[in-house]
Each structure stands twice: as C-alpha cells, then as structure tokens.
Amino acid sequence: xxxxxDNSATTRCSDGAKELMVRALSQDYGNPSSLHGxxxxxxxxxxxxxxxxxxTLKVNGSxxxxxxxxxxxxxxxxxxxxxxxxxxxxxxxxxxxxxxxVSAPMKFLExxxxxxxxxxxxxxxxxxxxxxxxxxxxxxxxxxxxxxxxEIGAVEPIAEAAKIIKEQNPSALFHVDAIxxxxxxxxxxxxxxxxxxxxxxxxxxxxxxxGFLYVKEKTKLKPIIYGGxxxxxxxxxxxxxxxxxxxxxxxxxxxxxxxxxxxxxYRLKGALIKGIEKESWAHxxxxxxxxxxxxxxxxxxxxxxxxxxxxxxxxxxIYVSAGSACSSNKPAVSRTLQSIGxxxxxxxxxxxxxxxxxxxxxxxxxxxxxxxxxxxxxxxxRH
Amino acid sequence: MFKAFLIKYGEIGxxxxxRHLFEDALVQQIKYALKPVEGEFLISKEQGRIYIEAxxxxxxxxxxxxxxxVFGIVGICPVVIVEDEGFEHLVQDVISYLDKRxxxxxxxxxxxxxxxRKNYPMQSMELNASLGEKILEAFPEMKVDVHQPDILVNIxxxxxxxxxxxxxxxxxxxxxxTNGKGMLLLSGGIDSPVAGYMIxxxxxxxxxxxxxxxxxxxxxxxxxxxxxxxxxxxxxxxIYLKVVNxxxxxxxxxxxxxxxxxxxxxxxxxxxxxxxxxxETGSLGMITxxxxxxxxxxxxxxxxxxxxxxxxxxxxxxxxxxxQEIIAVxxxxxxYETSILPFEDCCTIFVAKHPVTxxxxxxxRRSETRLKEKIDExxxxxxxxxxxxxxxxx
Numbered sequence: 001x002x003x004x005x006d007n008s009a010t011t012r013c014s015d016g017a018k019e020l021m022v023r024a025l026s027q028d029y030g031n032p033s034s035l036h037g038x039x040x041x042x043x044x045x046x047x048x049x050x051x052x053x054x055x056t057l058k059v060n061g062s063x064x065x066x067x068x069x070x071x072x073x074x075x076x077x078x079x080x081x082x083x084x085x086x087x088x089x090x091x092x093x094x095x096x097x098x099x100x101x102v103s104a105p106m107k108f109l110e111x112x113x114x115x116x117x118x119x120x121x122x123x124x125x126x127x128x129x130x131x132x133x134x135x136x137x138x139x140x141x142x143x144x145x146x147x148x149x150x151e152i153g154a155v156e157p158i159a160e161a162a163k164i165i166k167e168q169n170p171s172a173l174f175h176v177d178a179i180x181x182x183x184x185x186x187x188x189x190x191x192x193x194x195x196x197x198x199x200x201x202x203x204x205x206x207x208x209x210x211g212f213l214y215v216k217e218k219t220k221l222k223p224i225i226y227g228g229x230x231x232x233x234x235x236x237x238x239x240x241x242x243x244x245x246x247x248x249x250x251x252x253x254x255x256x257x258x259x260x261x262x263x264x265x266y267r268l269k270g271a272l273i274k275g276i277e278k279e280s281w282a283h284x285x286x287x288x289x290x291x292x293x294x295x296x297x298x299x300x301x302x303x304x305x306x307x308x309x310x311x312x313x314x315x316x317x318i319y320v321s322a323g324s325a326c327s328s329n330k331p332a333v334s335r336t337l338q339s340i341g342x343x344x345x346x347x348x349x350x351x352x353x354x355x356x357x358x359x360x361x362x363x364x365x366x367x368x369x370x371x372x373x374x375x376x377x378x379x380x381x382r383h
Numbered sequence: 384m385f386k387a388f389l390i391k392y393g394e395i396g397x398x399x400x401x402r403h404l405f406e407d408a409l410v411q412q413i414k415y416a417l418k419p420v421e422g423e424f425l426i427s428k429e430q431g432r433i434y435i436e437a438x439x440x441x442x443x444x445x446x447x448x449x450x451x452x453v454f455g456i457v458g459i460c461p462v463v464i465v466e467d468e469g470f471e472h473l474v475q476d477v478i479s480y481l482d483k484r485x486x487x488x489x490x491x492x493x494x495x496x497x498x499x500r501k502n503y504p505m506q507s508m509e510l511n512a513s514l515g516e517k518i519l520e521a522f523p524e525m526k527v528d529v530h531q532p533d534i535l536v537n538i539x540x541x542x543x544x545x546x547x548x549x550x551x552x553x554x555x556x557x558x559x560x561t562n563g564k565g566m567l568l569l570s571g572g573i574d575s576p577v578a579g580y581m582i583x584x585x586x587x588x589x590x591x592x593x594x595x596x597x598x599x600x601x602x603x604x605x606x607x608x609x610x611x612x613x614x615x616x617x618x619x620x621x622i623y624l625k626v627v628n629x630x631x632x633x634x635x636x637x638x639x640x641x642x643x644x645x646x647x648x649x650x651x652x653x654x655x656x657x658x659x660x661x662x663e664t665g666s667l668g669m670i671t672x673x674x675x676x677x678x679x680x681x682x683x684x685x686x687x688x689x690x691x692x693x694x695x696x697x698x699x700x701x702x703x704x705x706x707q708e709i710i711a712v713x714x715x716x717x718x719y720e721t722s723i724l725p726f727e728d729c730c731t732i733f734v735a736k737h738p739v740t741x742x743x744x745x746x747x748r749r750s751e752t753r754l755k756e757k758i759d760e761x762x763x764x765x766x767x768x769x770x771x772x773x774x775x776x777x
Contacts, residue, residue: 308598
C-alpha cells in the first residue's frame with residue numbers, strides 16, 4: 001500500500017490542471033506579449049486563471065501577480081513593500097515561526113538597516129495579540145504573519161491581528177503567508193484586512209513553479225525582478241502560461257465542494273490522532289481540534305530520530321516528512337519546534353500532512369504501522 | 384591546432400621484461416579514459432612512446448582533462464607530427480608551429496633536436512644551430528637562451544618528425560590493472576574515496592563494499608556512496624560496488640554487546656564480510672581510509688582489534704595523514720563536495736557517547752561470543768543478499 005502523507009511538502013498535480021497545462025504547452029503556446037492571435041491565446045489562459053483565483057478570494061483579478069511560487073511571492077511582498085515604503089519607516093514585524101521564505105528576506109532587510117521585531121509564540125505556536133499590539137509603532141511599515149504554520153499546523157488569528165495593526169497604525173501593511181492555508185480555508189483578504197498574501201500552486205494540486213501574490217489595489221510595492229515589464233511592471237519575465245493555467249485550475253478545484261473537503265480532512269486528522277494518542281510514545285505538537293489546520297499533524301516520538309522513523313515508515317509505503325521538508329535535506333534545527341518549547345523532540349518529530357485524496361483506510365494503515373514500528377525501534381534507542 | 388598528444392611515462396619505462404605489459408595496460412587505460420570524449424582517437428605504441436592521434440576534430444580541453452586522470456602518465460605533450468620532406472620543409476613547419484602557438488613573440492627559446500633515426504642527414508647539434516638561426520630570421524623579437532628558455536622547442540626525428548614545446552604534467556603512478564586488485568571499504572565519508580584513489584594510483588584495480596543500514600541510513604546515503612564510487616572510477620576505472628544490508632547484524636550486536644564496544648565489533652564484522660567478497664572476486668588485499676587516532680575506532684588498539692579478524696593484508700594509505708591533508712587530496716580529486724553531503728552513514732548512527740578507545744582483544748572476543756547463536760546465519764544472509772552496482776565514470 002502506498003500512502004502519501006507529505007502533502008504539505010507538495011501534492012500530486014490534478015488531472016484537470018495537467019490537461020490544461022499540456023494544451024498550453026503544446027497547442028496554445030503563444031507568448032502573451034506577442035501581438036498576433038497565438039499570443040492572444042496565451043493571454044487568454046492567464047485571464048481565465050486570474051478570474052478563477054479572484055473568485056475564490058473575492059478580489060479583482062488585477063490584484064494578482066503571478067510568480068514562480070511561494071518563495072518568490074513572500075520575497076516580493078516583503079522586499080517589495082519594504083523598498084516602496086522605507087520613507088515612512090524602517091520597522092517590520094514578523095513571528096519567530098515563519099517559513100525561511102519569510103524569515104530569510106527579513107534577515108536580509110535587517111542587514112540593510114531595517115529593524116525587525118519577532119513575535120514569540122506559546123506552546124501551541126500561537127502569537128499573542130497583546131504582544132502584537134505593543135509591537136506596532138508609528139514607523140512600522142509591514143507586518144508579516146503566516147496563516148497556517150507549515151510544521152505544526154498552528155492557525156494564527158489573522159482577522160484579529162489585522163484589526164489590531166490597523167488600530168495602532170493604519171498605514172502599516174499586513175502580509176500573510178497563506179501557502180499552507182489557501183485551499184484549506186475560505187480566505188477573503190479584503191474582509192480580513194490583508195494587503196498582501198502569498199500562495200503557492202504545488203501545495204494545492206497545481207504545478208511546481210507556480211504561485212501568486214495578492215496585492216490589494218493601491219498598495220505601494222516595488223518589483224524585485226526587472227525586465228520586459230510584464231504584469232504591469234510588477235513581475236517582468238514571460239509569464240509561465242502553463243503554470244498559471246494549472247494554478248488557476250487547481251485553485252478552482254480546491255474550492256469545489258469546499259466544506260465537504262475540509263470536513264474530510266478534519267475526519268482524517270481526528271482519526272489519526274485518536275488512533276495513537278493513548279500510546280505513551282506519542283506526543284502531538286500544537287492543537288489538535290478544529291482550531292488547528294485540518295491537514296497537518298506534528299508527531300514527536302520519544303527516542304526515535306525523525307529520519308529513522310521516516311525511512312521505517314517509507315519501507316511500509318508511507319511517506320511523511322522529517323521536520324519541515326521545504327528547507328532542503330540539511331538536518332537543520334526547526335525554529336518552530338524550538339519556539340514552541342519542544343526542545344526534547346527537535347530531532348524526533350515527523351510531520352504527517354493530508355490532502356483530499358487521502359482516505360480513512362490509509363489513516364488506519366498508518367496508525368497500525370506506527371503501533372508496530374515504534375515499539376520495535378524503541379528497543380534500539382541511542383544511549 | 385593540435386591533433387595529437389605524445390604521452391610520456393616514467394616509472395613503467397624501467398620495468399625490464401614486463402615493460403610491454405605495463406605499456407599495454409597504459410594504452411588500455413588511455414582508451415578507457417578517452418571513451419567518453421567526443422571524437423575518434425588512434426592510440427599507438429612506438430619505441431618507448433605512446434601517441435594519441437585524433438582522427439578528426441575533437442575537444443582539446445576535454446581530452447586533456449581526461450588524460451590528466453590516467454595513472455602512469457607523467458607528461459602529456461600536445462604535439463605536431465609532420466612527414467620528413469627535407470630540412471626546408473621542417474623549417475617551415477617549425478616556424479608555422481611557433482607562429483600559431485605563441486602569438487606573442489617576445490620570448491626566449493632553445494631548440495632541442497634528437498635523432499632516433501640516425502640516418503637523418505643532419506646531426507642533432509647541427510639541427511639545433513640551423514633551426515635556431517631560421518627561427519631568429521623569421522621572428523626577430525625572439526631571443527635565444529640556452530639555460531632557461533621560455534620555450535623549449537623539441538624536435539624529434541623518428542619515422543616522422545615530432546614538434547612540441549609543452550609538457551603538461553600527468554598524475555604519475557602506474558596504470559590501473561598492473562598491480563592486481565583490492566577491496567575498498569567505502570563509507571561515504573571523506574577518507575575512504577581518497578584511500579581508494581591512492582591505492583589505484585599504484586596500479587591497483589579497485590572493487591568496493593558499502594554497508595547499508597536501512598532505515599537508519601537512507602536511499603540518499605546509498606546514492607551518495609554510488610556517486611563517490613563513480614568519482615573514484617574516473618581515475619580507477621569501473622568499480623564493482625557491493626552494497627551489503629547490515630541492519631540486522633548491527634541491531635543484533637546492539638542488543639547483545641556492551642554499547643561502548645559496538646563500533647569495534649561492528650567494524651570487525653564489516654572486515655569479515657569485506658574479506659569474504661575480496662576472496663570471492665580475486666582481490667589481494669583490503670583498503671580502508673583509516674588514519675591513526677582520528678576517531679575512537681582508529682586508535683592503534685582499535686585498529687589492532689579490527690585487523691585481527693582478517694588474514695588478508697589491509698592497506699591503509701592514509702594512516703599517517705592529518706585530516707587536513709586528506710581533505711586537500713579529496714578536494715584535488717573532486718570527491719570532497721560529495722563526501723560532505725549530510726547523510727548519515729552506518730558508522731555514525733549507533734555511536735555510544737563514550738566508545739572504547741583502547742579495546743582489549745580478550746574483552747572484545749568474549750563479547751562476540753554472545754552473538755554466537757545467530758550471527759553466522761546473519762552474516763551469511765548479508766553476503767547472499769548483497770547487491771552489486773557497477774559504478775562507471777560519468
């Protein structure tokens with residue numbers, strides 16, 4: 001039995017997205033910037049994708065900038081906002097559990113003379129709204145908070161945070177890294193008070209190399225890639241038409257029968273947790289109910305290194321990830337786990353992450369396998 | 384401008400009656416090294432010289448890069464070979480050679496002519512003087528310097544005439560295959576590929592064995608070892624790599640023996656299994672990357688304890704090297720970047736906090752008796768289930 005439980009690392013590309021992409025690659029391959037009809041065909045794919053995505057967010061299609069994925073979206077939001085607004089202030093706020101695609105550009109900006117406040121989190125990975133309120137200053141130009149944490153599935157209070165930011169400093173921009181949240185939650189940036197929001201295509205059954213940044217109209221942002229002036233000068237480079245088409249299709253599919261899909265994910269998560277929570281070796285990091293992300297479980301197992309458990313599960317056909325897979329194959333220490341105080345489990349934590357295609361049978365098989373493997377490997381704990 | 388190389392070899396030229404064997408092996412190794420290079424090459428032996436002539440256009444830099452990895456080669460001379468059509472022609476050929484090769488003529492030179500064919504109408508000294516004169520006429524900017532010339536123009540009168548002025552150093556050593564075969568214990572670290580390289584340099588063909596411990600070591604760790612074997616194969620020729628599944632043995636030792644002795648006992652079983660394969664495939668010795676005192680398992684006492692289990696000689700070419708010296712070689716031969724990729728190998732996973740550094744043979748032997756119930760069967764199974772991968776240079 002092959003069970004893919006690493007959907008927060010990447011997902012299988014949906015058939016609908018794939019078919020659209022094949023057409024855009026082999027049939028309607030025109031460059032959207034070309035003046036002839038072939039170019040127009042390419043442009044149409046982008047227009048369609050824009051419309052499809054805009055509907056899911058209840059925003060204007062013109063407020064979307066297509067990028068090469070989540071990392072670029074985050075970089076564009078943070079570097080672009082900082083560059084465009086540095087005259088209003090040099091202060092930024094973020095959290096200590098962000099993905100490196102946010103924390104690394106923040107660090108870069110610190111080197112350039114900006115100051116950054118890092119909000120702490122509690123044992124569940126939740127920020128404190130009070131701390132946020134105190135952190136926002138008149139010279140704060142950008143606040144960046146992730147919607148769903150990629151390692152433990154903590155869901156941050158985005159709407160409340162937006163309110164507090166606007167109360168303290170109406171001109172501060174709010175960026176949300178929604179890479180693990182889009183498709184799992186109904187997100188309406190305008191209603192929530194978000195100016196900038198990052199999304200990646202391959203986390204929602206779209207293709208790798210696709211993504212977008214939502215930029216609320218009139219938001220001051222500078223491009224970080226310069227060239228032929230595509231996408232209203234905000235993101236030069238010939239548009240990745242097949243990628244954008246696939247992304248649009250995947251976004252549309254993600255919000256079909258949305259409630260049912262979300263409920264299904266919570267059922268899977270609930271069943272897995274219920275299956276192992278009584279075992280003495282199992283420690284679930286973060287919250288476990290509907291106040292946590294529906295698709296992510298962070299499981300720490302006493303005494304078994306995450307890589308070992310990962311490969312042992314792999315031998316049984318179950319694919320999970322060790323810590324956060326996105327940060328490459330280096331055994332880097334997880335900042336999220338450090339921040340929530342899970343020091344004891346820094347190198348003994350695996351992440352299980354679902355998608356709508358997973359089934360309860362797969363979850364049961366995973367529970368059964370864990371119950372067999374863990375005691376077997378615990379016999380050989382390193383002393 | 385060059386269509387041919389003249390290959391100089393040192394040590395193998397003095398091997399008496401066996402000389403032709405060494406030369407044949409060198410020709411074989413050159414052929415193997417040039418196989419991936421685009422173009423067709425004719426390789427010939429002639430009176431203590433090996434010539435490589437390209438049949439058509441070829442990539443000079445690529446060919447040179449590959450030749451510089453062939454053990455046994457001391458120098459590679461890009462050479463122009465001309466027919467003997469009289470002295471006047473030779474003058475023209477030499478002048479045209481210098482003109483093309485040295486666009487900047489502000490250089491000193493010396494002509495060094497040799498006659499392997501003694502019936503050439505001019506003697507060497509006479510050739511030197513006359514050619515020097517003609518060169519000075521053609522390029523007034525050039526000057527003669529017989530002590531330390533910038534350009535040493537070599538003229539070799541053989542059946543045909545060789546003109547060359549550069550000797551690009553080769554790696555030295557002896558052609559692989561002229562000194563038997565050895566079994567390398569390849570781990571995935573920095574040291575063992577270097578050890579393999581150094582023994583191969585002495586003309587030894589290399590086989591290798593890697594101990595894999597899934598799920599404690601990943602597929603990527605195994606891929607890393609295969610990649611390392613491929614890199615060593617650039618010098619040593621194709622390497623037959625045995626991948627042994629070592630998990631059961633390791634767990635069993637872990638279960639039965641004191642943890643601080645684990646590494647030593649584990650290594651003793653690795654040596655036993657490696658020796659089995661070495662005997663089976665005709666290796667005359669085993670090769671490890673050990674260096675005295677580098678880690679607990681490489682103290683004199685530990686080495687004695689691991690050495691005790693095999694009868695075959697164990698070659699440890701890095702035994703007196705510091706880590707920095709080993710790293711320098713691994714950087715030079717191009718294995719360092721791969722070696723430092725962060726995947727665990729099976730030596731590091733069960734390491735005790737305080738492993739023994741001065742194991743007593745008596746104690747280790749006694750600990751091993753606790754394994755007697757199942758270990759032979761496990762070793763047998765590990766040997767039977769080993770996978771063979773042929774690692775060829777890419």
